[in-house]
Amino acid sequence: MGRTFDFTLTATDGRARTGVIDTPRGAIRTPAFMPVGTAATVKAMLPESVAATGADILLGNTYHLMLRPTAERIARLGGLHGFMNWDRPILTDSGGFQVMSLAELRKLTEEGVTFRSHIDGSRHMLTPERSMEIQRLLGSDIVMCFDECPALPADRDRIADSMELSMRWAARSKAAFGDRPGHALFGIQQGGLEEDLRKASAEALVDIGFDGYAVGGLAVGEGQEAMFACLDYAPEQLPQDKPRYLMGVGKPDDIVGAVKRGIDMMDCVLPSRSGRTGQAWTRRGQVNIKNARHADDPRPLDEACACPACRSYSRAYLHHVFRAGEMISGMLLTWHNLHYYQDLMGRMRDAISSGEFNAFEREFHAEREAGDIPPL
Amino acid sequence: MGRTFDFTLTATDGRARTGVIDTPRGAIRTPAFMPVGTAATVKAMLPESVAATGADILLGNTYHLMLRPTAERIARLGGLHGFMNWDRPILTDSGGFQVMSLAELRKLTEEGVTFRSHIDGSRHMLTPERSMEIQRLLGSDIVMCFDECPALPADRDRIADSMELSMRWAARSKAAFGDRPGHALFGIQQGGLEEDLRKASAEALVDIGFDGYAVGGLAVGEGQEAMFACLDYAPEQLPQDKPRYLMGVGKPDDIVGAVKRGIDMMDCVLPSRSGRTGQAWTRRGQVNIKNARHADDPRPLDEACACPACRSYSRAYLHHVFRAGEMISGMLLTWHNLHYYQDLMGRMRDAISSGEFNAFEREFHAEREAGDIPPL
Ligand SMILES: [Zn+2]
Ligand SMILES: [Zn+2]
Numbered sequence: 001m002g003r004t005f006d007f008t009l010t011a012t013d014g015r016a017r018t019g020v021i022d023t024p025r026g027a028i029r030t031p032a033f034m035p036v037g038t039a040a041t042v043k044a045m046l047p048e049s050v051a052a053t054g055a056d057i058l059l060g061n062t063y064h065l066m067l068r069p070t071a072e073r074i075a076r077l078g079g080l081h082g083f084m085n086w087d088r089p090i091l092t093d094s095g096g097f098q099v100m101s102l103a104e105l106r107k108l109t110e111e112g113v114t115f116r117s118h119i120d121g122s123r124h125m126l127t128p129e130r131s132m133e134i135q136r137l138l139g140s141d142i143v144m145c146f147d148e149c150p151a152l153p154a155d156r157d158r159i160a161d162s163m164e165l166s167m168r169w170a171a172r173s174k175a176a177f178g179d180r181p182g183h184a185l186f187g188i189q190q191g192g193l194e195e196d197l198r199k200a201s202a203e204a205l206v207d208i209g210f211d212g213y214a215v216g217g218l219a220v221g222e223g224q225e226a227m228f229a230c231l232d233y234a235p236e237q238l239p240q241d242k243p244r245y246l247m248g249v250g251k252p253d254d255i256v257g258a259v260k261r262g263i264d265m266m267d268c269v270l271p272s273r274s275g276r277t278g279q280a281w282t283r284r285g286q287v288n289i290k291n292a293r294h295a296d297d298p299r300p301l302d303e304a305c306a307c308p309a310c311r312s313y314s315r316a317y318l319h320h321v322f323r324a325g326e327m328i329s330g331m332l333l334t335w336h337n338l339h340y341y342q343d344l345m346g347r348m349r350d351a352i353s354s355g356e357f358n359a360f361e362r363e364f365h366a367e368r369e370a371g372d373i374p375p376l
Numbered sequence: 377m378g379r380t381f382d383f384t385l386t387a388t389d390g391r392a393r394t395g396v397i398d399t400p401r402g403a404i405r406t407p408a409f410m411p412v413g414t415a416a417t418v419k420a421m422l423p424e425s426v427a428a429t430g431a432d433i434l435l436g437n438t439y440h441l442m443l444r445p446t447a448e449r450i451a452r453l454g455g456l457h458g459f460m461n462w463d464r465p466i467l468t469d470s471g472g473f474q475v476m477s478l479a480e481l482r483k484l485t486e487e488g489v490t491f492r493s494h495i496d497g498s499r500h501m502l503t504p505e506r507s508m509e510i511q512r513l514l515g516s517d518i519v520m521c522f523d524e525c526p527a528l529p530a531d532r533d534r535i536a537d538s539m540e541l542s543m544r545w546a547a548r549s550k551a552a553f554g555d556r557p558g559h560a561l562f563g564i565q566q567g568g569l570e571e572d573l574r575k576a577s578a579e580a581l582v583d584i585g586f587d588g589y590a591v592g593g594l595a596v597g598e599g600q601e602a603m604f605a606c607l608d609y610a611p612e613q614l615p616q617d618k619p620r621y622l623m624g625v626g627k628p629d630d631i632v633g634a635v636k637r638g639i640d641m642m643d644c645v646l647p648s649r650s651g652r653t654g655q656a657w658t659r660r661g662q663v664n665i666k667n668a669r670h671a672d673d674p675r676p677l678d679e680a681c682a683c684p685a686c687r688s689y690s691r692a693y694l695h696h697v698f699r700a701g702e703m704i705s706g707m708l709l710t711w712h713n714l715h716y717y718q719d720l721m722g723r724m725r726d727a728i729s730s731g732e733f734n735a736f737e738r739e740f741h742a743e744r745e746a747g748d749i750p751p752l
Contacts, residue, residue, distance in 0.1 A: 039697070040696065040697070041697055041703075043702060043703055044703045044704075044707075045704070046684070046704065046708075068700060069671065069696040073671070073672060073692070077672070077674050077690060077692050077693075078674070083692070083693055083696075084693065085688040085689060295445065295449070296449060296452065296453070298453050298454070312461040313461060314459070316449070316453050317416070317453075317460065317461075320416065320444065320445040321415070321416070323444065323445075324415045324417075324444060326415055326417045326419060327417075327419055327420045327703060327706060327707070328417045328420075328421070330703060331422065331703070331707070332422075
């Protein structure tokens with residue numbers, strides 16, 4: 001285990017890449033999917049179970065943690081890793097996206113964002129400097145620049161102004177982050193769906209210099225087709241030799257399409273959120289366990305899946321405990337979904353390594369199109 | 377693993393007893409605490425985690441399971457053990473107690489109880505014969521007689537009538553149960569707080585002949601002092617060579633007092649229910665993790681406890697996740713509570729084996745009276 005943060009590409013297949021990010025807290029195999037641990041827990045999971053799914057890294061949310069239990073409290077208690085019993089790498093977002101979507105009475109200025117907590121109405125301010133401080137207090141391994149992005153669609157002027165503000169904030173983030181060996185700071189490309197603005201943003205970020213680069217401002221309502229059109233050029237505008245992180249994505253087919261286009265890291269609440277509402281993601285597509293067709297079905301959700309939900313329980317059981325409102329429903333389906341996502345990432349890494357990504361992709365879509373097993 | 381159901385007493389200390397119930401699905405060390413798996417799940421726990429706390433046997437609820445997913449469905453799916461992924465022994469109650477406390481429009485006759493489901497209003501009837509059929513369909517290892525009991529206080533005539541009805545139902549239960557090698561049928565003593573009625577009930581049950589005997593109709597509002605007064609004679613009225621099961625008990629001090637008085641088995645929702653409301657049971661008494669005193673406390677709930685909640689998390693974390701409404705709060709506290717209960721049973725078994733139950737009991741009360749560790 002080295003003391004530095006490094007990225008090594010081990011294979012490419014078309015634009016798809018596989019490699020490894022070495023950190024003092026362990027290696028992150030890429031393409032990597034990061035489960036979301038919003039409030040210092042991946043909902044419905046124990047951290048050892050998250051690790052058992054194959055996750056190398058978690059995402060933590062600056063906005064949630066700064067409000068409760070607060071970054072200062074977590075720092076006094078020894079940092080987020082020990083607090084939540086996860087000793088592998090953690091990436092934290094900057095709070096910028098969530099403050100604009102969750103907080104109340106937001107006011108955006110050049111300095112930063114003032115807002116009221118959605119929990120207790122208390123007043124707070126987030127700036128690039130404060131975001132860096134919070135992420136340092138949390139002990140995050142991969143720190144994200146504080147940025148701002150408009151919901152899409154938005155007009156070009158709004159997107160350009162926002163991108164330029166984010167680039168000024170990126171420079172302030174870099175200055176505030178300072179020199180922290182073994183910790184990484186990622187810049188975030190903005191520019192909406194405008195190729196030239198994306199290019200300008202990428203150049204501004206490279207001028208500042210970061211350990212990795214995120215594609216930000218996507219998965220905000222533009223749809224998969226528009227997102228893929230942007231990913232046809234945006235990752236290539238970023239350095240080849242640094243990790244590229246697509247924020248907040250996505251469904252399994254979004255993820256496959258993003259990896260195909262050169263993305264190395266992703267995060268999304270979808271697998272855990274779906275698990276709590278009776279939705280399972282499988283290689284045959286989405287299965288709604290609430291559906292009455294499962295009530296008497298002795299078969300597992302996916303007979304080829306090695307997760308505890310599929311190894312030890314029938315669809316009938318999963319259906320029953322969902323209907324009965326039992327916590328084990330969310331626990332088992334979340335575990336399955338996270339296992340499926342990690343399994344998908346592993347299959348993509350293998351396919352890229354062996355130069356068979358196109359075959360993988362065809363098989364992925366063919367299995368989904370065939371759909372769920374027929375009812376008994 | 378034998379094919380028969382046997383009870384062997386290995387030591388006694390005063391009236392306290394320790395031994396083992398052998399069943400085809402494994403041994404049950406007594407005194408035994410049975411976690412409650414109401415709707416085919418011990419709430420907030422995976423079954424392998426319940427086993428890891430040291431539980432040898434679970435309790436399932438006939439009333440809940442007959443309504444959802446239904447006993448017939450569970451039988452079609454191969455029985456309750458496979459359905460809920462628990463291969464050790466299961467005891468099922470008869471539904472008699474819960475139908476009187478949970479169902480709607482109940483009507484009690486000599487034949488049985490008609491009622492409407494609290495879930496969907498559907499009409500059902502429970503009789504001794506139907507209860508035996510349901511428990512057979514579930515695949516229960518220890519089957520309870522269908523009985524009836526009044527809430528206390530109740531007048532002597534009501535208690536006597538009810539007890540006599542329950543004894544007639546016990547005979548019908550025995551006839552309906554039939555001959556099922558490897559499965560046990562337990563009779564249930566009634567008679568409220570009336571020693572002579574308890575005696576008459578015990579004699580009636582012994583005349584019928586059962587594999588074990590429960591003390592029923594306690595923990596229904598009479599208070600600990602009255603319950604212990606009854607336990608000063610009720611267990612001794614039952615056969616020495618059969619397991620004695622005190623139904624629905626209780627708090628840790630209730631359990632210690634019951635074991636002291638010759639009880640071998642108990643069940644209660646308390647440790648799991650408390651775990652979901654932020655209440656922890658420890659050797660130092662009850663700890664309310666909601667309390668603000670824990671917000672900055674880096675210490676475990678109990679530094680001597682080997683459960684995951686105590687090994688890997690601070691009080692500050694447990695406080696945070698409870699306040700944030702996270703599922704891991706109920707998962708960790710339930711695990712701790714069940715672990716504490718099983719640890720308590722193990723310490724009692726050891727104390728009885730070594731003839732040191734009185735010393736154990738003094739230490740148990742002294743630790744609780746000393747109370748929780750002082751705030752930092
Ligand atoms: Zn699975
Ligand atoms: Zn514990």
